[in-house]
Amino acid sequence: MIAKQSEYLLSVKPELKKLIEALEPYYEYVSVLATDVSGTSFGVSQRNTSINEFGDGERGFVVRVYKNGGYSEYSFSTIGNVDELAEKIRTELDKQTELLDSLGIRKLETPVVYEEKMEKEFAGEVAEELYHLDNDEILKKMKRLSDKVASWDNIIDCQVSYQAELNSKLFLSKNKDLIQAWGVSFVNCAMLAFKDGETQYNMVGDTGWFGSEIIDRQEEKLEEAYKDLMDMFGAPNIEPGEYEVICTPEATGLIAHEAFGHGVEMDMFVKDRAIAKQHMNEKLASTITDMYDGARGGVEQTASYFFDDEGTISGCTQILDKGYLVSGICDALSAARLNVKPTGNGRRESFERKVYTRMTNTYFGEGTNTVDEMIKSVKYGFLVDGMNSGMEDPKHWGIQCVLSRAKEIKDGKLTGKMFTPVILTGYVPDLLSNITMIGTDAVLNGNGHCGKGYKEWVIVSDGGPYIKTKVRLG
């Protein structure tokens, strides 16, 4: 079915229009973003069952205004009397402006954002059940998975979590009247094992514009994940060094995210914090490498939406084209400062936080190689898998990816020997230029949040096909 717009947002829209009218005499630009995100979070493990509201749920508003070359914002959760609210916003922001002016602080002069006139409603395909979840049935499915894994040797728990989220956002300004709705599901099965005083865990999951059927889909992945988990016991640390490495789609996604996801966020160009600014249109990866970021037009995943938190219509940006860095991703204010077009990547952690340039769904394009071909081509190296975490370094193109395990490959064959955990580090252009083989099937997963530095967490997805490169492991 087509996702329904939030009745609440539709009901407050006239008041928000009045609020804009009340503020417009004082500002050169006024916009309001209203959000209504709700959902349910289910958890089943061997010792706990829970149903709670989805953690990223919110209902609130943020006004953005422009005056004398600068932007300011006011976030609030209750409208009340519109005239009083407008007066409060104006007075409070004026006080803050006066205070900053009193310190003699210069403004980073920014042109007012240009907005074409647009009135449009967007809605994605959504699983109908997200509007009337069968709580009992969902918990039963989850319990079945948890119990199945828990019955296996050495397993001490299997925590299955499922979240169903309904999003609706309204963006209003003088020229724009946009509303959107979509729904997303997340499932994760984390298996925990204990053996000889050692604890190890592994997980499988899936995300996307689905319903609770994605819970069932995890069953076929469990046995392989359990085998990997058991192989992790007693696995030594890897001998630090540079190796031929094959990355599973999960590891590929982490590299995409940390390499030329964060590296091409153009609010970092404004601050001269991203070296990519000086290397646009240069060849920085092997010629078989394509990379994309897009909320729409590429994939439908957890970070898909129709317009961003600044009312910019989203699309799909090709970042790497046959190895050339052809575009960054950009929010509206950074675009105005850089005199480029925004790409629909202006996102907030919540209505209470500032917009930054953020990734959406970030992934490598598909190639022509099979996984068997890749493995056969390796004299000595590793197949790396299991995303733990990563960190960007756009200023120096350093990359850090923490992965759960590396499976040894010798003379074109997996040896069955495993090493854990693994920290993949290197210089992004080297890592990307060393890509010599790319698999045929891209897989994305959006079971994680991405921070800007160490805060501002937003839902993203990333992925791609298997890739083969050469990089340092430790």
Add this chain to the structure above:
Amino acid sequence: MIRRLEELVRQCNVDDYRIVECTTVSHQAFFVKQDLDQHRISDTTHVTLFLYVDKEEDGRKLRGQASREFYESQSDEEILKQIEGMKFQASLAMNPYFEIPADYKYVEERKDYQLLNVLKTLVSAIQNVKDTETEKINSYELFVNEYYYHIVNSRGVDVSFNTMDEEAEVIINSIDGDHEIELYHRVKFANQPLNEITDGILEVFRYAKDRTKAKPTKKMNNATVLMTSLDNGDFFRYFLAKTNSGMVYNRRSQTKVGDDCQENSKGDKVTLELKKELPYSANNLPFTTEGVPAKDITIVKDGVYQSYWGDQKNSYYLGLKEAIPANNYVVLPGSKSIAEMKQDPYLEIIQFSSFIMNPMTGDFGGEIRLAYYFDGKEVTPVTGGSITCNMTESLKHIYLSKETRQINNCVVPKTVQIFDVAVAGEE
């Protein structure tokens, strides 16, 4: 809103309930170099209801819980309908019975923290940090926040209190010829003297200068590593994770009170204490959002686990009388000065790109953003490469510095010395 919601939930025949109202006022300013990027105010209230439904099954008392946020804009009918839905959800999400806190009364009138003045002072202090010829502030973000909590439950808890905090994220550049680098500095605090904030930035200036001259970290098989980074707070959180009641009850941690995690070890023994208050901490909350008062308690003494801590439900399951919050923690200093630790060759890590601590497996480490390598003759700044260690192994031979430092809500040894570390680096 809290009283209205309480009235409505009382009509719904639930076994217990808890309501948490949190009003946050936040003043925020964002700068590129020393120019104002934009400024923001956020004034929001969130009201969340937790309700509990009990039943008996096979002679066992069970308790189900559900939670959701409610909004002032909702009608009574809408709220009542949603509470009925929550009751149904709670009836499906059954766990062993636990009691919720009872009878705590504590009322603080809402304070005026003069946030604008606090922001002004903070902005002014950072504006006055002078760039050097080679080091400069690239950009910074400032947040000054006040929180007003009101918590009620069906067992007579009615507590309200205020708190505030400040946060600064500062990006620092250093240039050497045409080679420019950056270091990241983030601090969270409350009412800390401003000279300590600016001193922290100037310390990073010095590190940034060294990073421009840093050589690639060399591969080493058995390095002695000194960890002197702000991540030492997270390093010692390992002990909190191992003793967290939720982690223990759900078998993510196998720790038992009385276990000695440093049995037959060489070096210093770890002692970690929870503190309800710590000067300048942003976490000095008198009560948790469950309505439980903060406490001082020892978690680890000389390597032996003394107590669990955690939320009400899991603490009840482990036999604690009530929840034990972990507002702040202090790790006692060790036996060696930093100067003594630096007598022999070492790799001193000042900043990781992102420090990783996995308390379930005990694995920790990360990529090195800045470190100093002492080969026995001279000290060289290095960058790149990584370390991967395991806590169980590291605790067998570890030294903690006599010098300590405060990192927001913890005071920990400034330097931790670990041995026989494999360093991934240039061959």
